[in-house]
Amino acid sequence: MTREAGGAEFIKLDASKKLSRVGRVILVGSGKGGVGKSLVACGLGLRLSERGFRAGVLDVDLHGASVPNYLGVRPPLSSGTGGLVPKEAGKLKVMSVALFTGDNPVPVRGAGKEGLITELFELTDWGTLDYLVVDLPPSTGDELFTAFSLFGRKSTLILVTTPSRGSLSVVSRLRRLAASEEIRVGGVVLNMAFANSGGGRIYPFGRADPRAVERELGARILAQVPLDPAVSAEGLRRAMAARGELSSSFDELADGVLKT
Amino acid sequence: MHELGIAQSIVEYAVSEAKARKATKVSEIQVEVGQLALIEKPLLSNALRMLRAGPLMEGCRFRVRERKASFTCRKCSASWPMKEAMKQLEKVPQDLLVREPDSKEVPLHFLPSLYPAFVRCPKCGSADIEVIAGEDVRIMRVVFE
Numbered sequence: 054m055t056r057e058a059g060g061a062e063f064i065k066l067d068a069s070k071k072l073s074r075v076g077r078v079i080l081v082g083s084g085k086g087g088v089g090k091s092l093v094a095c096g097l098g099l100r101l102s103e104r105g106f107r108a109g110v111l112d113v114d115l116h117g118a119s120v121p122n123y124l125g126v127r128p129p130l131s132s133g134t135g136g137l138v139p140k141e142a143g144k145l146k147v148m149s150v151a152l153f154t155g156d157n158p159v160p161v162r163g164a165g166k167e168g169l170i171t172e173l174f175e176l177t178d179w180g181t182l183d184y185l186v187v188d189l190p191p192s193t194g195d196e197l198f199t200a201f202s203l204f205g206r207k208s209t210l211i212l213v214t215t216p217s218r219g220s221l222s223v224v225s226r227l228r229r230l231a232a233s234e235e236i237r238v239g240g241v242v243l244n245m246a247f248a249n250s251g252g253g254r255i256y257p258f259g260r261a262d263p264r265a266v267e268r269e270l271g272a273r274i275l276a277q278v279p280l281d282p283a284v285s286a287e288g289l290r291r292a293m294a295a296r297g298e299l300s301s302s303f304d305e306l307a308d309g310v311l312k313t
Numbered sequence: 314m315h316e317l318g319i320a321q322s323i324v325e326y327a328v329s330e331a332k333a334r335k336a337t338k339v340s341e342i343q344v345e346v347g348q349l350a351l352i353e354k355p356l357l358s359n360a361l362r363m364l365r366a367g368p369l370m371e372g373c374r375f376r377v378r379e380r381k382a383s384f385t386c387r388k389c390s391a392s393w394p395m396k397e398a399m400k401q402l403e404k405v406p407q408d409l410l411v412r413e414p415d416s417k418e419v420p421l422h423f424l425p426s427l428y429p430a431f432v433r434c435p436k437c438g439s440a441d442i443e444v445i446a447g448e449d450v451r452i453m454r455v456v457f458e
Binding site: 128130131133137154155158159162166169172176 | 413418441
């Protein structure tokens with residue numbers, strides 16, 4: 054006697070095996086564009102790797118991938134027996150769709166985004182990681198839900214905002230969404246909190262009361278990162294190596310993440 | 314590169330279904346490989362044969378067939394086959410090709426979902442396109458004893 058099953062059973066990549074070799078996933082998001090998520094994700098990844106942790110950064114901002122630029126890595130990629138070989142910035146492993154597409158736009162819609170993010174994570178030979186930092190895109194759509202679904206049980210969300218009223222308002226929406234999806238929020242990064250100019254501090258995006266920010270977002274501020282023109286002029290890695298306020302703010306962020 | 318992982322998923326599915334149905338044997342698995350999945354059929358067949366071990370899978374026959382890919386344009390409703398898309402993929406710049414030990418591959422070999430970054434509508438040039446067939450790997454039929 055024979056019996057049959059079938060009828061177009063889809064084969065999906067099994068990301069859970071790969072995830073079993075990752076200690077923690079740190080999702081860096083805001084829901085808003087232009088607040089510096091990628092800089093925060095890259096800076097955090099660099100600092101964790103400099104402290105001896107096995108760390109990687111996965112860029113899931115498909116339409117605006119900027120992680121390779123911040124970390125100074127470029128195509129082409131190569132593949133080996135364990136999968137796609139991630140680029141390295143120092144000891145930090147890096148994967149981004151921009152390493153496949155260069156300057157081409159990535160006009161992917163809906164379900165294609167889920168497939169693309171799953172493929173990017175699953176096909177990369179990350180080895181064993183203590184920390185995978187995931188740079189989320191603006192918006193609260195496909196990419197965000199894919200990341201929640203892929204990494205949910207191991208993930209902690211770090212919210213990035215500027216001190217501006219408009220930014221805080223949008224970020225608070227992501228905070229509420231994270232709560233409904235049972236994603237743990239580990240803290241807040243107040244980015245572009247100040248800039249140094251003429252021997253003093255200026256506040257280009259306003260001067261937020263840290264306690265009021267914490268109350269509004271329901272999470273502790275882990276670090277206040279300055280707006281530093283050296284990042285554009287010299288690149289993030291050199292700017293962080295200068296051991297100024299930018300660098301110390303990422304020390305505070307790494308300390309905060311390690312405690313969450 | 315995907316073939317072994319895909320083969321493992323296929324066999325795991327068949328074995329779990331066999332156990333759920335209290336079957337003693339999986340005698341045949343039919344698989345349809347979408348052209349755009351860029352899975353190499355011989356490699357997938359070899360990988361499946363490698364996994365033909367254990368009392369449930371021993372002697373299992375595998376039938377792997379290809380499903381042609383086709384595209385359509387959301388803007389002008391034109392449609393075209395993979396052959397046309399391949400002409401465009403041949404123009405992917407060298408510095409974006411992924412280096413393998415003895416060859417170079419287009420990025421779509423690894424990330425099939427990335428096709429809108431490299432394929433445009435041959436009629437109107439739009440990037441707002443979709444795949445209407447041949448994107449997936451599917452198990453079409455499993456026969457148990």
